Amino acid sequence: SQKIEQNSEALNIQEGKTATLTCNYTNYSPAYLQWYRQDPGRGPVFLLLIRENEKEKRKERLKVTFDTTLKQSLFHITASQPADSATYLCALGGGFSGGYNKLIFGAGTRLAVHP
Amino acid sequence: KAGVTQTPRYLIKTRGQQVTLSCSPISGHRSVSWYQQTPGQGLQFLFEYFSETQRNKGNFPGRFSGRQFSNSRSEMNVSTLELGDSALYLCASSLVSSGGTDTQYFGPGTRLTVL
Numbered sequence: 001s002q003k004i005e006q007n008s009e010a011l012n013i014q015e016g017k018t019a020t021l022t023c024n025y026t027n028y029s030p031a032y033l034q035w036y037r038q039d040p041g042r043g044p045v046f047l048l049l050i051r052e053n054e055k056e057k058r059k060e061r062l063k064v065t066f067d068t069t070l071k072q073s074l075f076h077i078t079a080s081q082p083a084d085s086a087t088y089l090c091a092l093g094g095g096f097s098g099g100y101n102k103l104i105f106g107a108g109t110r111l112a113v114h115p
Numbered sequence: 116k117a118g119v120t121q122t123p124r125y126l127i128k129t130r131g132q133q134v135t136l137s138c139s140p141i142s143g144h145r146s147v148s149w150y151q152q153t154p155g156q157g158l159q160f161l162f163e164y165f166s167e168t169q170r171n172k173g174n175f176p177g178r179f180s181g182r183q184f185s186n187s188r189s190e191m192n193v194s195t196l197e198l199g200d201s202a203l204y205l206c207a208s209s210l211v212s213s214g215g216t217d218t219q220y221f222g223p224g225t226r227l228t229v230l
Contacts, residue, residue, distance in 0.1 A: 034219075036221075043221030043224050044205070046220060091158075102160050102171040102173070103219065105150075108157065
């Protein structure tokens with residue numbers, strides 16, 4: 001079955017540094033990959049989507065890369081701020097029979113940005 | 116535009132009871148997906164509805180069911196509740212485009228506690 005792995009340990013970084021989160025997957029060929037942010041007690045909030053034929057996507061301070069050969073995505077937050085502290089979820093989609101609105105989520109990585 | 120709304124936000128039930136959760140998607144969104152989130156299993160896909168039809172289904176027992184109405188609002192039902200059903204139930208809505216990479220927008224969730 002499909003498996004997604006994200007950094008299981010919390011990531012602690014200093015304000016202003018770049019945070020890099022990893023998402024690795026096996027037994028799956030997704031059509032796209034998404035990153036979400038989730039704060040305690042709240043639903044995930046969509047951040048970025050990258051398709052299988054794209055290598056890199058950027059949005060403001062966020063950058064995501066997608067390497068379908070390595071089966072890996074990297075998510076970068078540059079010039080990080082304490083307000084970026086949250087859990088970040090990687091989700092794979094597409095490639096399922098019967099439709100594409102089914103996402104498989106990783107367990108998430110908790111990011112803590114310290115002043 | 117108003118976001119995805121879910122009611123109720125919190126619910127306490129006892130084992131053996133049944134529960135119905137409601138989700139109103141973003142106006143114009145035609146697809147509604149449901150997810151269960153627990154500390155041990157993370158976010159897991161339950162099912163997706165589009166045009167009042169279940170289009171995708173996850174690996175959950177038949178006690179979990181859902182439906183979608185003509186106005187795209189959706190309900191999910193869990194019968195014969197078990198302690199392990201305690202979780203945050205999240206609803207996500209999306210447009211259905213021809214591209215096949217619809218962003219899913221999540222609601223705040225319903226926190227279900229089974230005693």
